[in-house]
Amino acid sequence: MKAIVVREYGGPEKLSYEEETDPTINESQVLVRIRACSVNRRDVLTRIGQGLKIPLPFIPGGDLAGEVVSVGTSVEKFRVGDRVIAYPRLPCGKCKPCLSKQEDLCAHSSIMLGAYAEMISLPEVTLLPIPPNMSYDIGASIPIDFITAWNLLVTIGKLDIGDTVLVYAGGSGLGTSAISICKQRGAEVITTVGEEWKIDRAQAAGADHVINRKKEKIAESIMRITSGKGVDLVLDHVGAPTWQESLHSLREGGKMLVCGTTGGNQASIDIRQFYSKKLSIHGGLLGPREDLVTVVKLFEEGKLSSVIDSLFKLEDAAQAHSKMEHSEHFGKIILKPR
Ligand SMILES: NC(=O)c1ccc[n+]([C@@H]2O[C@H](COP(=O)([O-])OP(=O)(O)OC[C@H]3O[C@@H](n4cnc5c(N)ncnc54)[C@H](OP(=O)(O)O)[C@@H]3O)[C@@H](O)[C@H]2O)c1
Numbered sequence: 001m002k003a004i005v006v007r008e009y010g011g012p013e014k015l016s017y018e019e020e021t022d023p024t025i026n027e028s029q030v031l032v033r034i035r036a037c038s039v040n041r042r043d044v045l046t047r048i049g050q051g052l053k054i055p056l057p058f059i060p061g062g063d064l065a066g067e068v069v070s071v072g073t074s075v076e077k078f079r080v081g082d083r084v085i086a087y088p089r090l091p092c093g094k095c096k097p098c099l100s101k102q103e104d105l106c107a108h109s110s111i112m113l114g115a116y117a118e119m120i121s122l123p124e125v126t127l128l129p130i131p132p133n134m135s136y137d138i139g140a141s142i143p144i145d146f147i148t149a150w151n152l153l154v155t156i157g158k159l160d161i162g163d164t165v166l167v168y169a170g171g172s173g174l175g176t177s178a179i180s181i182c183k184q185r186g187a188e189v190i191t192t193v194g195e196e197w198k199i200d201r202a203q204a205a206g207a208d209h210v211i212n213r214k215k216e217k218i219a220e221s222i223m224r225i226t227s228g229k230g231v232d233l234v235l236d237h238v239g240a241p242t243w244q245e246s247l248h249s250l251r252e253g254g255k256m257l258v259c260g261t262t263g264g265n266q267a268s269i270d271i272r273q274f275y276s277k278k279l280s281i282h283g284g285l286l287g288p289r290e291d292l293v294t295v296v297k298l299f300e301e302g303k304l305s306s307v308i309d310s311l312f313k314l315e316d317a318a319q320a321h322s323k324m325e326h327s328e329h330f331g332k333i334i335l336k337p338r
């Protein structure tokens with residue numbers, strides 16, 4: 001099969017399109033022909049060797065959709081030809097969190113890789129069927145961003161009708177997913193963008209208010225928009241450049257939901273403001289498999305949607321990464337194997 005392989009950490013040119021050995025399956029695994037995979041900032045970071053350092057060489061990618069081409073002898077739920085997506089983590093399936101459907105808390109789990117390829121073998125338990133009305137491109141756009149946004153906003157943040165939410169980077173994969181979830185729950189969304197052309201796109205994606213982060217001070221704009229009250233929730237995946245803005249933007253008792261550091265890892269906070277406003281800060285990494293089931297159902301019912309920015313051939317993964325690193329995208333970038 002053809003796949004993108006990273007043999008050295010570095011720039012987009014390190015994404016090498018190569019002939020690889022076809023994956024094989026054991027009795028509990030399923031072989032999937034990948035029809036679409038999506039690009040995440042995580043793939044850029046692992047390519048550079050930042051954050052989680054994946055041992056070399058590796059095939060990047062954790063978001064995929066495809067069809068089943070063969071199944072192991074003990075596989076019960078899938079047959080050849082089924083259309084599937086995957087829960088993007090490999091939990092142990094045996095520990096207490098796994099047995100209580102909190103796979104995201106499994107200490108023995110590992111990050112899923114290998115989606116930038118024509119085929120992948122996966123344990124049956126990670127797979128989920130996709131509905132007939134869902135394309136492979138949409139399927140591949142869902143898992144990492146929607147599970148994370150759902151877990152933080154709905155499960156941890158208790159997002160409610162009428163809440164006001166600040167979602168950073170309305171054009172990011174995570175941002176478009178979070179906006180869709182907020183609108184589905186009846187919340188008001190304020191988002192940020194780094195370019196004027198993204199304002200219309202953010203409004204079309206459902207944002208009620210859009211702040212150009214390069215022209216406005218975020219917390220000041222939030223206070224103007226909310227008449228000095230502040231927002232109920234902030235979804236912060238930017239990190240160092242935005243933490244202070246996030247704390248200033250929250251109302252008394254508001255929650256800051258954190259899942260990324262695109263702009264840097266080290267932030268300092270005004271501790272007095274933090275406790276005197278009775279704020280709370282919650283971290284999140286993905287979420288349980290059950291959240292993916294919930295989200296896919298809402299997609300099937302037309303209650304959630306993804307924004308697709310562009311499609312690239314798998315062999316052009318370097319161009320796709322370059323587009324993401326220059327923030328020239330709005331929504332998900334999809335890679336298509338042949
Ligand atoms: N914890 C988890 O489980 C989890 C899951 C998914 C994603 N994440 C994290 O969430 C982040 C977003 O991921 P993604 O794949 O959606 O990324 P993405 O599509 O590449 O979007 C990142 C966007 O952030 C904006 N940005 C960059 N610097 C900024 C700054 N200083 N201030 C405000 N906005 C800034 C840029 O948009 P503009 O230029 O338009 O502002 C950029 O396009 C990443 O850090 C990723 O690792 C974590």
Ligand SMILES: [Zn+2]
Nearest residue numbers: 092095098106
């Ligand atoms: Zn486990």
